[in-house]
Amino acid sequence: MFNATLKGAADARARILAETLCDAAQLPLQTNLSVLFPAFHQSMHLSEPDLILLPTSASLPFARRWSQPLIREARCDLLLISWPAGPTPAFLRAAWSAERTKWTAPLHLWMSVVGEPWFVMNEDVNARAFRLTNARHWQTSPPFETRAEMRKGFERAACWIENLKGDLDAVGAPS
Numbered sequence: 001m002f003n004a005t006l007k008g009a010a011d012a013r014a015r016i017l018a019e020t021l022c023d024a025a026q027l028p029l030q031t032n033l034s035v036l037f038p039a040f041h042q043s044m045h046l047s048e049p050d051l052i053l054l055p056t057s058a059s060l061p062f063a064r065r066w067s068q069p070l071i072r073e074a075r076c077d078l079l080l081i082s083w084p085a086g087p088t089p090a091f092l093r094a095a096w097s098a099e100r101t102k103w104t105a106p107l108h109l110w111m112s113v114v115g116e117p118w119f120v121m122n123e124d125v126n127a128r129a130f131r132l133t134n135a136r137h138w139q140t141s142p143p144f145e146t147r148a149e150m151r152k153g154f155e156r157a158a159c160w161i162e163n164l165k166g167d168l169d170a171v172g173a174p175s
Helices: 004-024 060-074 147-170
Strands: 044-046 051-056 077-082 090-095 102-111 117-120 129-131
Touching (some): 004 044, 004 051, 060 077, 060 090, 102 147
Antiparallel strands (some): 044 051, 077 090, 117 129
């Protein structure tokens, strides 16, 4: 049975994650896109790097189908942040072009020593990655050189997510 309260809480959790990621990357958000895209009232825009963040509680496959009109209409890349019930959020990137949208999923959150969020294609030392502050450009190499650095960044990201969950739990937000 559908529970609107739990869905609203999960949507709020995903939105708080998106806002917190932007804070960590020191990026200003434009949050009132509902005038342009009423169906996507929860979407946010990063003017530089011209990226739409779409937080949702929907699963990635559903959210991918559901976000297609937004990407086409906005003609903008998108980072989908999905955090349904469960311990770990999921990330998907859509790169818009006139010919077709290129989807990259799953993406893994990786945090630098200074707390800068990166998104990495896979957990491999040769993985492609992008920084949230420069989301339009994939790095030719990941932000780490060794497996130990890679693991530490993923551990920092997991700890960062756990701390965020703890903060949400402390204010009474259902998780």
